[in-house]
Amino acid sequence: MKQKTSVNIRETGIRTIRLESSAIGSLEQYINADFERVVELMAACTGRVVITGIGKSAIIAQKIVATFNSTGTPALFMHAADAIHGDLGMITPDDVVVCISKSGESPEIKVLVPLVRNLGNKLVAIVGKSDSYLAQSAHFVLNTYVPQEACPNNLAPTSSTTAQMVMGDALAVCLIEMKGFTAEDFARFHPGGTLGKKLYLKVGDLSRLHQVPKVSLGSSLREVIVEISSKMLGVTGVVDDQGRLRGIITDGDLRRMLEKNMNAAGVSAADIMSSNPKTIGADELAVNALDMMRNNDITQLLVMKGDQYHGIIHLHDLIREGII
Structure with a gap:
């Protein structure tokens, strides 16, 4: 392999992107009646x-x-070479079979296609040559022809594979809309991933993992410090005699009080708390808590169930769950 020393890397990268962008753009003409029927x-x-x-x-x-499986369309992958050595058995009578090929003339494809047809399944071709064996044999054809690969030798599948993937995405998105697939449906299929957590993890799921830091309006400075330290969240809620939330005290509030050289002996929670604290409902999505923290430049929110104070959600909870 002869190494070139005068390659303009930036220019080559831009040319590749432009060629593949052009290939994608040309697919619009192939979103036709066959595409709708598929x-x-x-x-x-x-x-x-x-x-x-x-x-x-x-x-x-x-x-x-x-992509299909994660968006509500059950799908299976079957390697064309393995299919003719036993994997053909995974196809059931109710399945739709899609065969992807640039040329539509690969030996394995030519062996596989008549076998699928004999099973009686509908065969869809995603193919780059409309006059190929695959295209002529399929019930439906989705054309992914590209005039040129991004590869400088016009050999390595680059523009063609990009076109195939985009055609697959176009099918998937149409199916999402036809089936009314929602964000909640998506979360059901992604319970362990970050995307899923953003769609289903609730504030209350995280706040209940902590003890609830809470002092009364008349609590002494010592009691406030002990409560913040023991609950290890850097904050405590302040409630009145009826248990209603009246304010919040953070470790920052304590430091600012000391900086003012206040007489600590007679200080109560009511003297140093911040009124009207930022709160969020326990049933809110955790990702909404993140948005509130970012918008207000804070690291914790008081969690409410109705008008009752139920705990704290901290930025660290969201980091731990991968929400950020």
Whole structure:
């Protein structure tokens, strides 16, 4: 391999992006009647969408399968080479089969296609050549033709695989809208990930992990310090005799009081608290708590259930859960 020493790296990077952007833009002309029928077919499918391919197209197929599964369309990946050695058995009568190929002429594809047709399943081709064996054999064709790969030798799949992936995304987004797939549905399929947590994790889920720091209006300075220290949240709520929230005291409030050289002997919680503290409902999403903290440049919020004070949510809780 001969190494070039005069490559303009920035120029090459920009050219690659422009070529692939152009390839994506040209796909608009192929969002046609076949595309509409394929979306309707997948939306009505009572089985799974089985997506297959070979080489780089197989990798794109896996990505599309992952997107479908996470957005409410059950899907399976089947490698074209493995399919003709037993994996064909994963296809059930109710499945829709999608075959991805740039040329539509790969030997494995030519063996696989008639087998799928014999099973009686609908076959969708995502293919770059409309006159290929795959395109001519499929029930529906989604054209992903690109005039040029970004590869300088016009060989390595670059623009073509980008086009395949975008076509898969277009299908997925149409299915999301047709099925009325919501953010709550998305969270059900992503319970362990950061995206899912942003959609389902509630403030109360985090605040209940802590003890509730609380003092009364008449509590002494010593009692305030002990409560803040023992609960280890750097803050305490202040309540009246009826248990209603009246204010907040942070460790910062204590430092500012000492800086003013106040006579600590007669100081009560009511003297140093901040009235009208920032609060959030226990049923609010944790990500909303993060927004409030950022907007107000604070690190904790008092948590309420109705008009009752129920605890603290701290910035560290959100960091620990990966919300940030």
